[in-house]
Amino acid sequence: MKIALLGFGSVGQGIARVLAERDLGITITALADSKSGIIDPNGISLESVLARKEQTGSCGKTGITAEEIVRTADYDALVEVTPTNVQDGEPALSHIRTALARGKHAVTSNKGPIAIALPQLRALAQGRGVQLRYEATVCGAIPIFHTLEHGLGGNRFLAIRGVMNGTCNYILSRMAAEGLTYDQALMEARQLGYAEADPTYDVRGIDTAIKLVILANSIWGLGARLPDVDVTGIDRVTPEALSLAEKQDCTVRLIGEAIQEPSLLRVSPRILSKDHPLVVYGTLNAITLETDLAGELTFIGKGAGSRETASAVIGDLIFIRDCYVKGP
């Protein structure tokens, strides 16, 4: 199976490293980062491209662009792993659209295009008989979409609730464990690389809300958008609130919650008993599904990291390889 890879930051390089490590029958025939690109119909040498990126900061030649690769290169699946643009999903959205329209499968870790345009992209993929997969967009290493689609394929989904942002969960875990203030815990998270320089997107609950939109639209075929979610972040949670919860053997977690009937999309800090399945610690993520046949199921795992995200992207690729392209 041949793939074109767009994005060669930590996720893109993570994917290349895994493909170099093991024989999965997957070859990269085209690759672009923000400054350069490389096309080789016989398969790009992963060792040399990883070394070149490290030495020069670029993966290939200037002048070869992502647009050109998407439109003209020979590949079975486009793998789009550039950073998320929440405003309009571009340029990733156009790239995915072009690939699907060409009858190519598309796999992405990019929340922007999926949160903004899932119904349209899905219709386009179905019309062309190809797969659009985005396992890496929600809860990193937890294969939630494979589970929803196949493992629990015959079920009706009544509700989904989750801890979907590792930054918030780390901050809340540390505030409760050490009595830190929000600002102290945030500073610690930054020092450890768990929070970005501008943490707004995470701590205000926007990242969780985007993931909730993707989940709800996937499960129920809705066309919900980010403004449809009622969002409260963790930036006003006080050490006093946490110590009060602690006294009742409870704690606080930022929960994204989607309910089918009556319809609800909400992100908010919630007080939960410490033995609640969603009370996970540190940067872990957790998702609970309420289903009509299988009952309640909970999945716990790492929410971020380049190998974890690569795991999700490669799981999507292996599914496409086995079920559509046929592999080695």
Add this chain to the structure above:
Amino acid sequence: MKIALLGFGSVGQGIARVLAERDLGITITALADSKSGIIDPNGISLESVLARKEQTGSCGKTGITAEEIVRTADYDALVEVTPTNVQDGEPALSHIRTALARGKHAVTSNKGPIAIALPQLRALAQGRGVQLRYEATVCGAIPIFHTLEHGLGGNRFLAIRGVMNGTCNYILSRMAAEGLTYDQALMEARQLGYAEADPTYDVRGIDTAIKLVILANSIWGLGARLPDVDVTGIDRVTPEALSLAEKQDCTVRLIGEAIQEPSLLRVSPRILSKDHPLVVYGTLNAITLETDLAGELTFIGKGAGSRETASAVIGDLIFIRDCYVKGP
């Protein structure tokens, strides 16, 4: 998609009820219970066959046998949900073999044939280009095999550990919560229908060991058998052992554990901290996977029940429908 269903006890009836409730594009063209059978190439009426079973105890006519159905009926997938025979897996094993040899997909909830003959059945299915699926054999509603195969497809699996028997977990939960003896808790489990009249198979750890064999053989392509597992049951766990654990904020769980390197297959009662992810309560099941890319993941859900098992069987059927037969 047409299926032939063998077994019309609680699981078989559960599947028929779900197929009657929702349009999944799946039709039952042949059905057999232990005494009778029915074949209808146009699709059996599920409402009438469920009513007939309830009224007469039989689903069809004597003289139509499972053998005949497997060999001659028109179906895309055989669904084998008769009770487990741990000794030689028969007659289910022969039925599955015959169906695969005819180029039919096979889905089963029956641990016997899978624990005994997975490598051979898998080779037969691969040779014929059909699917052999058995999601319902391990941890009921938790779609562990879909997760291993697709969601985490690119990963190497280092270890798998789980609470895989609801009867044992219920007994241990109740002994710890109420200070009951093993015999008192077992009696309570029997009264609630969580333990069979002869609980040996569950409480001695044999059921867990069989599931461990199925998991290990699936993940690592081994040919392990039941005698390869080092098994200790819960029947000698004392209230004193539990109260001692309790004093250290720990408890006891029957854990099935498979490690790749150095190779280990073991079932035994283990002392675990109460915040360990495998400490679930009542009849719940839980599985933790240790992987090289996705890190550690935990899945928690119901381990038994006719709707839960039907969920697993139908998930397998939907996968086959979407990826092999093509659906509605």
